[in-house]
Amino acid sequence: MNAKEYNVLELFSGIGGMHLALKELGINYKIVAAMEINDMANRIYRHNFPSTNLMQKNIEGITVKQIQKLDPNMILMSPPCQPFTRAGLKQDVEDKRCMPLLHLLKLLPELTSVQYILLENVVGFEKSEARDQLVETLRSAGFKVQEYHLCPSQFNIPNKRPRYYLLAKRPGEAADFLQTGLQSQFPVDVLKDGDLLSQVHKKVLEKTEDAGKCFKIKEILEENPTSNNYLTFKHLKFFMEFDLVGKESRLSGCFTKSYKRYFLGTGSIFLEKFDGLSEIDTSQPDYHTTLTDKLAPRFFTTREILRLMCFPEWYKMPSEVTEKQAAAVLGNSINVHVVALLIGLLIN
Structure with missing residues (x-):
């Protein structure tokens, strides 16, 4: 899809959904490190990706020098969602589980090698103070930002899992985003023959007799x-x-x-x-x-x-x-196919 090599730092890596999305997309990538504090998630990740540099680490403890040594040009992350949910009392930046994300925001201006960022979270994150700080930090650091609300059912997959996604890239690294503001539709027609992302979507379409509907x-x-x-x-x-x-x-x-x-x-x-x-x-x-x-x-x-x-x-x-x-652990994970399409959109 793209000849460029992507050195990916996978943060809040969970059971490896982001890693799988990269693999599905078929780009030239290397996971320079995956970081996750949860022991069960790490056991599952290591079982499926035994050669990956997996660190059981509290992201609040990571430093700029440690990240610079890894030299990533892409960061993929799915921070804890509890600070932004009703069950988690929507404490936002006051929730200690939000601290790792806020810590990353302090480091971001110095991470000049990072060209691409994708963040996934629950619907509702877009109304949070954490989101406002994230977007302000990214734009101040020179990134262009696009936000989405998307659900797997929009891509012929019979499952409700609406999620917030943020894409960010530095100017000149790929084509500019075509839209502004929070979008609820994917900007590329993945059903269109010949489009690069439609090739990724083909295996989903193989399961349905009607391209306009979810498979059964x-x-x-x-x-x-x-x-x-x-x-x-x-x-x-x-x-x-x-x-x-x-x-x-x-x-x-x-x-x-x-x-x-x-x-x-x-x-x-x-x-x-x-x-x-x-x-x-x-x-x-x-x-x-x-x-x-x-x-x-x-x-x-x-x-x-x-x-x-x-x-x-x-x-x-x-x-x-x-x-x-x-x-x-699956309840805390991502839809691999949706994220694969979004990474493709980010870099293509």
Whole structure:
């Protein structure tokens, strides 16, 4: 896609979603370092990228000299989102989990080798003081900035995961951004034949018979899901309030780190016999007893969630990681394909 070599510093690297996005895009890159404080995330990252320079490090402790020694020309990052969520009380820059990002802003003016930056966070970040400080710092350092609200469902992927993205680049490094202000549409038609990014998007389109729609949930299903993913009577008290989907559905809910621990608002429940839903009479006091037989409700498996978030098939969780632990780290991760397209937009 681009002959230039990209030396990438992957901050708040999690389980390696940004690394996977670079790989999907197919550019000439090297991860000069990945940094993450979470032990579980690092175990999973190391399992899949054993040769990467992975540092279990509090980013608040990093110095300008340490970054300069790595000599990155691109930074990819997904800082903690809790300071900007309702569950996290929206404490913004007063939240200690925001401190690593604010520390980076102090270093940024001296990081003259960095030409490209991509940041991902939750919708709502754009209203924060942290965002205002970030944009002001970037512009003062000579970067051009573009912001987006995008969701995987805009790219034919049947999953709700709306996110805030910020792209920043120094003038002359690539074509200028075409828009200003917060955008809710991708500025390039990824369905257009021949466009570079449309080539990256082809494998998503291969799953759908209609390029204007998301592909169906049946495309990501495992044939023999493990029995511990199936729901039992004790889980079904608020069954009709769950986000219920079947094989023919074209959308699933956003999977959060609480999926498989809580039910409401944490992600979709899959019904293997979705057509039987119309046969359930919720007016009967014992209707729960017929649910498991008629509908076979279950959680999505780890592999199915990985597929919805566009992780490749070769990507694996270590054998000791449980389904709940996998759900937790995936709830904090990114949609690989969306970020791949955004990196392509940033550099192309």
